[in-house]
Amino acid sequence: MATTEPIWDEEKQKQRLLKASKFLFLCTIIYSLWIALLIMSVYFLKFENKWAVLTVEQWILTAIVFISIAIGLEIILLLYYILSRKKYIPPEKQLIFLEGKQVHNYTIPVNAKGGIFSKTYILIDEERILNLRYQMIPPIDLWRQKE
Numbered sequence: 001m002a003t004t005e006p007i008w009d010e011e012k013q014k015q016r017l018l019k020a021s022k023f024l025f026l027c028t029i030i031y032s033l034w035i036a037l038l039i040m041s042v043y044f045l046k047f048e049n050k051w052a053v054l055t056v057e058q059w060i061l062t063a064i065v066f067i068s069i070a071i072g073l074e075i076i077l078l079l080y081y082i083l084s085r086k087k088y089i090p091p092e093k094q095l096i097f098l099e100g101k102q103v104h105n106y107t108i109p110v111n112a113k114g115g116i117f118s119k120t121y122i123l124i125d126e127e128r129i130l131n132l133r134y135q136m137i138p139p140i141d142l143w144r145q146k147e
Helices: 010-043 056-084
Strands: 096-098 101-108 116-123 128-137
Touching (some): 010 056, 101 116
Antiparallel strands (some): 096 101
16 A cells, blocks of 8 residues: 555644634624524513614524524535545554565554563455564563662
8 A cells, every 4th residue: 555645734724624613613603692682682672673674583594594504514614624634654654564465563562662572473364464462571570670
């Protein structure tokens, strides 16, 4: 499998989409607060029904449409981010091959360094091998400090 570099810098794209999401969320909250203020002013403060150009029913309908559009845009942005991500192998990770098959290493316990390990190779399929490395003797047992 060849390494592929992402077309866009994924971190910059993530930041742009995050800013767009924050902007849409902020606009939705501000619009919702405006609608709440409008409803309270008409029903509790007894302002006339059309003091804010439109009637309360028209403002509520515009809020429904606006919030629906905002939610739709959020879903589109999320799907765009998920679908545009490319799976690639970081350049610092080198692939290991044994007899023409790719080797996947797994160490037990995870991230154990030093000591003596057993190695067990398991054939996954025609192209891949699993290398199970089990730490039999930890490094502290090998190099005990003298008292």
